[in-house]
Structure formats: structure tokens, C-alpha cells
Amino acid sequence: MADPPRRGRPSAPTFIVPPPLPPVDLPNLDINIRQLAAVTSSVFDCMRWLAEHCLITNTFSCQACDQPMRLQKREGRDYIDGYVWCCPGCQRRNSIRINSLFEGSHLQLVQILDIVYWWCRDLRQVHVIQETGVSKKTVIVWQKYIRDVCAQYVIDHPVQLGGRNRTVEIDESKFMNRKYNRGRFREGQWVLGMVERETDNCCLIPVDD
Ligand SMILES: [Zn+2]
Structure with missing residues (x-):
């Protein structure tokens, strides 16, 4: 594997990974x-x-x-x-x-990656703090932010739910984490959520109130 680029090297690369990037899912x-x-x-x-x-x-x-x-x-x-x-x-x-x-x-990349990983694994917050060495307050902010990012992904990729022998559960939630200010939710945005019990497919729709 190639050495990382050095400071001042005249031919420092214009990429992190030599293109083309491998396909990713x-x-x-x-x-x-x-x-x-x-x-x-x-x-x-x-x-x-x-x-x-x-x-x-x-x-x-x-x-x-x-x-x-x-x-x-x-x-x-x-x-x-x-x-x-x-x-x-x-x-x-x-x-x-x-x-x-x-x-x-201000966190290291790997600390954020670990918080995301453990969020995906549903690890309890107290253990996420132990595993990552990040403060409780910061872990909470990041977990809310990850939730917002995932919610935005679901909004942007709608799927059809329901049909024969399918049960759809409906609930509402309020998204309001704005710390990193890059999501598209407004402050305190209400979102209607639907989950198909048999498949875990879900759908989120932002609503006014
Ligand atoms: Zn320039």
C-alpha cells in the first residue's frame, strides 16, 4: 500500500484513495x-x-x-x-x-465512526460512553444527529407500505437537533412515521403540526 502523503511533497496526490473507488453499498x-x-x-x-x-x-x-x-x-x-x-x-x-x-x-474521526457503529448496534448509551471515551453530553448530541441523518435518508427514499397481510404502525416524533446545522429539518419539525411490522420497511413524512 502506498505511503501517506508527506508535507511539502510537490506531487501530493489529489485524492485520498487512488480512483476509481470500489463500489459500496x-x-x-x-x-x-x-x-x-x-x-x-x-x-x-x-x-x-x-x-x-x-x-x-x-x-x-x-x-x-x-x-x-x-x-x-x-x-x-x-x-x-x-x-x-x-x-x-x-x-x-x-x-x-x-x-x-x-x-x-472536535472529535477524532474514529471516535465519531465508533459512535455511529454502536448506534447502529443499539448499544446502551452508558456503554457507548465507555467504549468511545466520549462525554455523555457529546454522545447524546451525536446520537440525535445520527437519528436526524437517518430520518432524512428515509424521507428522501420513500417506499410503499401496506397491502395484504401487512400491518403498518403509525407514530409521530419531533426532530430538533440542530447542533451541526446541516440537516434539512426546521427547528422542532414534526414527522409522521410509519413502519411495516413484517418487513421493518418504513416511511417518514414531515408535517406542519
Ligand atoms: Zn485555489
Whole structure:
């Protein structure tokens, strides 16, 4: 496997993973915590895994001059991930987290990934705190945020429910986590939810009240 790019290397790559990216089916991803830990054991490995799964961008063009930005190593407090996108033209820099779930957080990428993993596994909050070393307050914020992201996915990918010998359960919920301010829910948005008991297929519809 190629070495991670070094600071100042004139030919720093314009990608995290050499393209083309392997095909990915994130909703059906089947991985256990040992496998996940093995493929995300260093910061760069974690970045690579996230890029392969389209959870961070694999390439990025400068928003000022539209050139492909280069992935450069950067150390210090301001560079939590150790790498940034750097424009060879105007020297503008962008976080490798740009336009991702991870943008704006002070947590390590792997800590967020672990919170997401344990949320998917329904691990109790007290154990998520133990496993990740993240404070209770931060875990709660992230769990609400993940819930909002998943709800938005369900809204954007509607499926037809019901029919012969099918039972549909209906409930309502209020989504209001705005900390990272990237979901499309309004403050305190009510959402009508329907779940087909036999299949777990579900449907969410934002409603006014
Ligand atoms: Zn530029």
C-alpha cells in the first residue's frame, strides 16, 4: 500500500484513495467492531476507509479557482486529522471533513465512526460512553444527529407500505437537533412515521403540526 502523503511533497496526490473507488453499498454494510478497528487503526487508514465508503470526499476542488486540491500532511492543534486539502494555485486550505457528517466536530474521526457503529448496534448509551471515551453530553448530541441523518435518508427514499397481510404502525416524533446545522429539518419539525411490522420497511413524512 502506498505511503501517506508527506508535507511539502510537490506531487501530493489529489485524492485520498487512488480512483476509481470500489463500489459500496453502505445501507447493507456488514462489518463487526474487530473488522472496523482493523481497517481504521491509524488516522490515515480511517480517512481511507471513510473515503472508500463515500463518508468523506475522496477529491476536492478549490472553491476559489476550481483546481483539484492536493492532500497534504499538516501537524498541530489546528489539524486534528493530520491532513488538509491544499490548493496548488491560491494556497487555500480546506478540512478533509468538508461537506461531511464529521465537519465542525472536535472529535477524532474514529471516535465519531465508533459512535455511529454502536448506534447502529443499539448499544446502551452508558456503554457507548465507555467504549468511545466520549462525554455523555457529546454522545447524546451525536446520537440525535445520527437519528436526524437517518430520518432524512428515509424521507428522501420513500417506499410503499401496506397491502395484504401487512400491518403498518403509525407514530409521530419531533426532530430538533440542530447542533451541526446541516440537516434539512426546521427547528422542532414534526414527522409522521410509519413502519411495516413484517418487513421493518418504513416511511417518514414531515408535517406542519
Ligand atoms: Zn485555489
